[in-house]
């Protein structure tokens with residue numbers, strides 16, 4: 251694969267706000283977007299102030315009525331064209347993600363595929379928004395149930411999957427006929443800015459999607475959320491920030507979709523196929539350098555197989571190449587910033603102090619960039635902090651259990667419920683676990699399950715709502731019931 255020259259590519263990424271179909275400068279001092287593998291600035295971009303946030307909402311409000319009336323097929327075709335353009339630019343998009351976020355290029359390519367599929371899926375869903383018509387049970391009036399775009403939406407995305415988290419919201423909003431203001435994470439805004447250029451080329455009308463980048467996140471976001479013209483907020487990020495946004499959303503009783511944190515259990519029973527389980531845990535843990543809400547966080551392994559499982563996993567992890575995501579064969583790129591390295595280091599140190607056995611890694615990598623060694627811990631006590639907290643780094647921590655009841659109790663011993671992984675060759679046990687683990691998603695004998703055609707989302711403090719699948723578009727629609735009199739009366 252030949253990637254474009256980095257400097258030339260970065261020069262092509264817009265560094266401005268996108269409001270009402272125009273690229274405009276930010277009112278505040280531009281801010282730097284850094285390469286986490288070097289700590290150096292890649293580009294300086296527009297820094298919106300609160301008035302510009304409201305200007306973006308003005309544009310979304312102005313475009314809403316016409317966009318809601320646009321033929322669903324036309325909206326679908328815009329998404330489909332955006333999908334095609336994204337495929338043509340896949341190397342460019344992958345490189346932008348690797349530069350600003352750090353993930354290895356092979357994974358960034360995977361995200362272009364995954365993120366792009368939301369465009370294709372919702373291009374197909376745009377024409378499948380149905381209602382129903384029926385006679386009242388008494389045989390009198392006729393009931394019409396119809397679906398309508400909920401209205402201007404505020405879409406806030408995190409840094410860890412800069413493309414997919416954006417397309418997973420923007421595509422269903424467009425398909426449903428909603429306009430939006432999009433606020434990408436300030437660590438990784440370049441991907442969204444480049445993607446919006448693609449939407450523009452695909453023929454998206456002015457004002458339908460508006461993008462604001464800012465360092466004054468709360469000051470810019472709060473007035474938008476408080477504005478009675480906004481009808482919906484969809485957020486992906488940490489549970490703490492999501493809770494704050496939910497409080498703000500109560501003022502105007504906004505429709506909310508919340509994709510929040512996780513603390514996924516990865517349960518390996520004594521009857522599991524260990525080769526499959528090892529392969530599964532490597533994918534579920536080290537994808538995105540461990541910085542995924544779906545990352546396996548607590549590896550629960552039956553005592554009979556724990557040491558063998560740990561040995562095989564450690565052997566694999568020891569072979570991982572660490573480096574800048576652009577280098578051939580790199581598995582472990584940098585974490586997104588130094589603060590993330592500090593957090594991971596502190597979790598590992600406290601786990602070891604609590605009695606976990608360090609089998610591999612356990613240190614930050616000295617030198618430039620925000621690197622932490624891929625790490626394996628065995629026999630981590632369930633009482634340790636690392637068992638409670640989302641690690642968000644390349645640390646695989648194993649805790650043992652001795653029977654199915656204990657495995658279920660440990661798996662559910664968290665306030666989160668996004669995703670769970672279960673490895674067993676016993677079909678009945680697998681079915682029991684589907685029933686009893688409190689989770690929005692489950693991988694049964696598989697370590698990666700996200701797909702545009704499936705409903706992604708959690709229970710408990712992992713969130714509200716679903717993205718993708720048939721469910722994804724519903725988040726942007728409201729249901730209206732109309733009654734007309736009996737035509738024969």
Ligand code: NAD
Pocket residue numbers: 406407408409410411415433434435436467468471472486487488489491492494495508509510511512542543544640668707708712713
């Ligand atoms: P974060 O909560 O710090 O930030 C997410 C977004 O919210 C960013 O755009 C940020 O600028 C913005 N934000 C922060 N404070 C805000 C405020 N007061 N008002 C408005 N916006 C605000 O999360 P992060 O560090 O970017 O992402 C990591 C977190 O996201 C992890 O907890 C991870 O589990 C979660 N996540 C969840 C999913 C999911 O689908 N459930 C997917 C990816 C990431």
